[in-house]
Amino acid sequence: MAANYGEIPLNDLQSKGISGRKWTEVKDLSIELKDQYVVIRGNAQAIRAVGKKVGFVLLRGGAFTVQCVLCVAQDVVSPQMVKFATSLNRESVVDIEGVVSVPAQSITGATQQVEIQVRKLYCVHKAYPLPFTVEDAARSEVEIEKALQAGEQLVRVHQDTRLKFRYIDTRTPANQAIFSIICQIENMFTKLLLSEGFLEIKTPRLISGSSEGGSAVFRLDYKGKPACLAQAADSFTHRHLCEFNGLDVEMDIKEHYSEVMDIVDRLFVAIFDYLNEKCSKELEDIKRQYPFENLKYLPKTLRLTFEEGVQMLKETGVEIDPLGDLNTESERKLGQLVLEKYNTEFYILHRYPLPVRPFYTMPCYDDPNYSNSFDVFIRGEEIISGAQRIHVPWYLEERAQECGIDVETISTYIDSFRYGTPPHGGFGVGLERVVMLFCSLNNIRKCSLFPRDPKRIDP
Amino acid sequence: MAANYGEIPLNDLQSKGISGRKWTEVKDLSIELKDQYVVIRGNAQAIRAVGKKVGFVLLRGGAFTVQCVLCVAQDVVSPQMVKFATSLNRESVVDIEGVVSVPAQSITGATQQVEIQVRKLYCVHKAYPLPFTVEDAARSEVEIEKALQAGEQLVRVHQDTRLKFRYIDTRTPANQAIFSIICQIENMFTKLLLSEGFLEIKTPRLISGSSEGGSAVFRLDYKGKPACLAQAADSFTHRHLCEFNGLDVEMDIKEHYSEVMDIVDRLFVAIFDYLNEKCSKELEDIKRQYPFENLKYLPKTLRLTFEEGVQMLKETGVEIDPLGDLNTESERKLGQLVLEKYNTEFYILHRYPLPVRPFYTMPCYDDPNYSNSFDVFIRGEEIISGAQRIHVPWYLEERAQECGIDVETISTYIDSFRYGTPPHGGFGVGLERVVMLFCSLNNIRKCSLFPRDPKRIDP
Structure with a gap:
């Protein structure tokens, strides 16, 4: 199971070979692909662990996002794999292989209406800790004000910071x-x-x-x-x-x-x-x-x-x-x-x-x-x-x-x-x-x- | 008949009014328009007088040219009008009104297969004498060499001259x-x-x-x-x-x-x-x-x-x-x-x-x-x-x-x-x-x- 996750060595990313695997774009992940095994790449926009046995990665490709779920299961997902995935810095680039599933409730936190049951997860590019998250950069003033009234202080990303890190800001x-x-x-x-x-x-x-x-x-x-x-x-x-x-x-x-x-x-x-x-x-x-x-x-x-x-x-x-x-x-x-x-x-x-x-x-x-x-x-x-x-x-x-x-x-x-x-x-x-x-x-x-x-x- | 030709005063070109006349582009002059009265504007790429009673103006619009013919005729084209037209400098901008005709022989000197029998001709913009003609600029080396062998010295326009007057050169x-x-x-x-x-x-x-x-x-x-x-x-x-x-x-x-x-x-x-x-x-x-x-x-x-x-x-x-x-x-x-x-x-x-x-x-x-x-x-x-x-x-x-x-x-x-x-x-x-x-x-x-x-x- 240790082969199912990890960091891809740089040498493997220097055009070492062509695997023949079919890559799917996040934007194309739809209910028509239910139960199919897909290979996708994207930025881990949000990462969340629920205990030691479950993890979520919100994967973004272009302007589209998909929820990817890791559940510890024998011979497939180890607790170490969940830990690896949920310890990554946000925005790291990851390759995910998994099965497309359609959850009972409709999804609100992602653009795509399917989930990926993760089988393999590899880090392609480790991100440094971010100056601000894409989610913070994507928030509206209305949202920030509302939260404030409810007593919650959300991060407001100022224009100078956005422009300094424009290559992050443009991902909203x-x-x-x-x-x-x-x-x-x-x-x-x-x-x-x-x-x-x-x-x-x-x-x-x-x-x-x-x-x-x-x-x-x-x-x-x-x-x-x-x-x-x-x-x-x-x-x-x-x-x-x-x-x-x-x-x-x-x-x-x-x-x-x-x-x-x-x-x-x-x-x-x-x-x-x-x-x-x-x-x-x-x-x-x-x-x-x-x-x-x-x-x-x-x-x-x-x-x-x-x-x-x-x-x-x-x-x-x-x-x-x-x-x-x-x-x-x-x-x-x-x-x-x-x-x-x-x-x-x-x-x-x-x-x-x-x-x-x-x-x-x-x-x-x-x-x-x-x-x-x-x-x-x-x-x-x-x-x-x-x-x-x-x-x-x-x-x-x-x-x-x-x-x-x-x-x-x-x-x-x-x-x-x-x-x-x-x-x-x-x-x-x-x-x-x-x-x-x-x-x-x-x-x-x-x-x-x-x-x-x-x-x-x-x- | 004096009203049928002449120079348009600048004041008339300062958006004085809208005549309602339908303008035709040189590229659209085809045999389907035979016998129709058209209004066209273009540059007088070549101008030729045959005696005092006949004149030819090769009018260019974009990459297209049409032969326009002036023949002295009572109440329509005066000898003065032929003289006016054939005295213009090449590349002057002229407005021509006339009737589309289809000559017996196919036309080789123009891109369009019709002629215009000129009724009215007005100069919109008088060109200075040209540093080189568009026809000289359009000649191939082969043509120049052939003429030379036949004893005729054609003008060869050199690159520096072309680039100095690029706004003429681009008209070929x-x-x-x-x-x-x-x-x-x-x-x-x-x-x-x-x-x-x-x-x-x-x-x-x-x-x-x-x-x-x-x-x-x-x-x-x-x-x-x-x-x-x-x-x-x-x-x-x-x-x-x-x-x-x-x-x-x-x-x-x-x-x-x-x-x-x-x-x-x-x-x-x-x-x-x-x-x-x-x-x-x-x-x-x-x-x-x-x-x-x-x-x-x-x-x-x-x-x-x-x-x-x-x-x-x-x-x-x-x-x-x-x-x-x-x-x-x-x-x-x-x-x-x-x-x-x-x-x-x-x-x-x-x-x-x-x-x-x-x-x-x-x-x-x-x-x-x-x-x-x-x-x-x-x-x-x-x-x-x-x-x-x-x-x-x-x-x-x-x-x-x-x-x-x-x-x-x-x-x-x-x-x-x-x-x-x-x-x-x-x-x-x-x-x-x-x-x-x-x-x-x-x-x-x-x-x-x-x-x-x-x-x-x-x-």
């Missing part, structure tokens, strides 16, 4: 779900645009000079030339990352920048529909830890002009500079007003004042104080910025000068418009923002696997 | 096809892996310290901490870029690193099949300018050990250090030998000597001189590098020390393996390399939209 159901959702959003995004005739291209992250006339944060020396990184910023807020994933769309405009807003509309309504219809398991996993209401959006996305937005704010007593930008507070307020009036938390605000947009933004045909630009909001926070771009070199130069940008420093950019450029526009989506706001999460760091902020470049 | 059929192929490869890659249960994640490009113990090229200051860029290198060869697109796959290994090679095998055979079956138009467009033979590959990818490879080279008189690396020349030679013996230009070479692989590579269970690693080759050049990774912290530390790496500098990396890590492995694919070698292109810069090399960070 909510985090597994968040990264699954991000994956699905990006894939829907690509799929829908390809079906509309777009082409996916890769643009350099290394760019010469400084991006957009001076806003560059991370400068570097490129073989003696000044360079900087695209898609980097340095604000320290709940909604900024130093490195983010931008999904950018550029397209020709036949007549009007509303063609660009049409794409935003179709794309995001389709993505939201998809998430609600196909990702309910993931959304539930997130809600269990971070409760949120489903996003309210319309089949045809609401479009308001900036002037209409300012007017709505004015009517509730919020005075806004009609040619200035909206601050975070007024964006939130406007989001509330729009929700009340139009019953949507997703809308487009367009015709922004020209001075608050980048120099390459096309001014309006009828009023040079405004521009053919738009922002898109979820729950009162910006996720997308877009516009018609200026496609005429002399006009680009003129606008750059008006914005105090040295035209010399952007000459290669301007030159690229000299050889036949159609009117065009586009928009940039902050991928992490979309997920954060769709799920009402309170911090963008929750939506980045290894977030970079002004204080963090590790792990 | 071959380049349009290359970037379409890259898009399709990446999308097949993602699609197939998602169907195998993988999750797509985003990892930071900004990493602390220096990558892989000292190989970092682009260092930068991250709020006072040293940092560097992932996925950057600095060799100046036909097959290296300073910034490349890596597709990385990581997975758990149940028993043997051959599980990782199985994924490579299934994935790339499926991608090659897809390209040959679904992208024949693009492959033909590339071949017309850069002729190549279709890649020879087997339904089940050949796997050779490094030792077998060394032996094959030895048998033809090439002596290789059995514990050293293969240089570019011997990789090519081995590619030839494999092609002759096994009739494939795509194969996997595994069990590389340990000293030539990164410190985190798992040594072989039976011989610490070798490692559980592999490279994958197309036409004798590497496109993929992969391995089982060491998943045990003490062993990682030991191997780092043996490789002369200060363990302190990689402590956050090693710490991430302390809390339950299964045996695992993975591989990295150079996206640009795959396309370059699948299409036998002679330079990787052809496969990067805006290539970065030690001498180039613009445009």
